[in-house]
Amino acid sequence: MTTVGFLYPGHSAEDDYPRMEALFGIDIRLAVVHTDIGEDAHRVDALIEMGSPDRLAEGVAELRLAGAQSVVWACTSGSFVYGWEGAHEQTRTLARAAGLPASSTSFAFVHAARELGFERVAVAATYPEDVTGHFTAFLKSAGIEVVADRASGIITAAEVGTWEWDQVLALARAGDHPEAQAVLLPDTALHTAAYVPELEEALGKPVLTANQVSVWEGLRLAQRKVWAPKLGTLFASRE
Template identity: 75%
Template sequence: MTAVGFLYPGRSAEDDYPRIEQLLGSDIRLALVHTDIGEDAHRVDALLEMGSAARLAAGVEELRLSGAEAVVWACTSGSFVFGWDGAHDQVRSLAKAAGLPASSTSFAFAHAIRELGAARVAIAATYPEDVAAHFREFLQADGVEVVSMRGSGIITAAEVGTWGWDEVLALARAGDHPDAQAVLLPDTALHTGAYVRDLESELDKPVLTANQVTVWEALRLVGRRVNAPALGALFTKEPLIQVPG
């Protein structure tokens, strides 16, 4: 049995995690602890507070008691707003507090993009444009070419959590770009666990969603590789894209 842990901000799409656990179809347990988010707002100041070291440290003891072997801060905006270097500091503080290997959803996206071999991506974000721009800059700092970025202007995670298949598909289609080798949906408040394979079928390219990559990152930290086609190209045995060296 492999157990991995997640610090999840508030309550919006946390039910993606038991759903993904079922789709993995293996001896893997996903342990989730809710963190206090403070103000529910996709605003830089609120997001910096949401991802503060003190708020994250408050949840690590419960994760340790769950038997988790690694921990991921399951929040994209509450990590990339710190910038590339600041997000590294955030993860180092979390690892020290938890005494476990640690990462965040923002780094999960960066690592997943590399896993797929995608050099050019499109961002289809629920956030306001100014917040989404921080994610673009985060990825660019890792050498990723962002060929397009679309924000949706949604302020609260609570609203994002009400979106279903129709809204998620519309978001992905609107954010896609013909030059993109993968489309990114960066919000852990967005329900996507049941939709990844269908999104990839509709767009005819890999789709990376926040809760999907967060789980993949946790498994990467503990050296587990799971073939789960229902979770899309990222969870198949071989990358779909080969970028010339």
């Protein structure tokens, strides 16, 4: 049994995780512990507080008891707002607290893009423009060119969690760009686990979504490779 632990802020799209666990159909467990979200706001100061060491440390003991072999802070905006160096320090602190390999959704996007050889991407974000800009800057720090970014201006994760297929598809299409090798949907509050293949078919290119890459990253840290084409290109290789 491989168990991956996720620290997930509040309650929005956490049901993506049992959905993905069921798709694997093998001995993989995705253990989710909810962290205190504080103020539900896609605003830089609120996001920095959301990702503070004390808030993350509160969920670590429960994940250890669940038998987690790796830990992912499943919040993109609550990591990239710290900047490239700050986000590294955040995950180092989390790893020390957990005594386990640790990462965040922001780094999951970077590692997934590198795994697939993407150099140019488009960002389709639910966030306000300034927060989206922080994600774009984070990707650029990783050497990934952002050829287009789309900001939707949504303030709360609670609202994002209500979005359904039509809205997710519209967001992805609005954020796409002809020069992009892939489209990135960075919000873990957005339900996407049921939609990835359909999004890729509609756009004609790979799509990376926050909860999808978070799971891939946790499995990577646990040194477990999984083939699950229903989760898109990222999980479609048997190598």
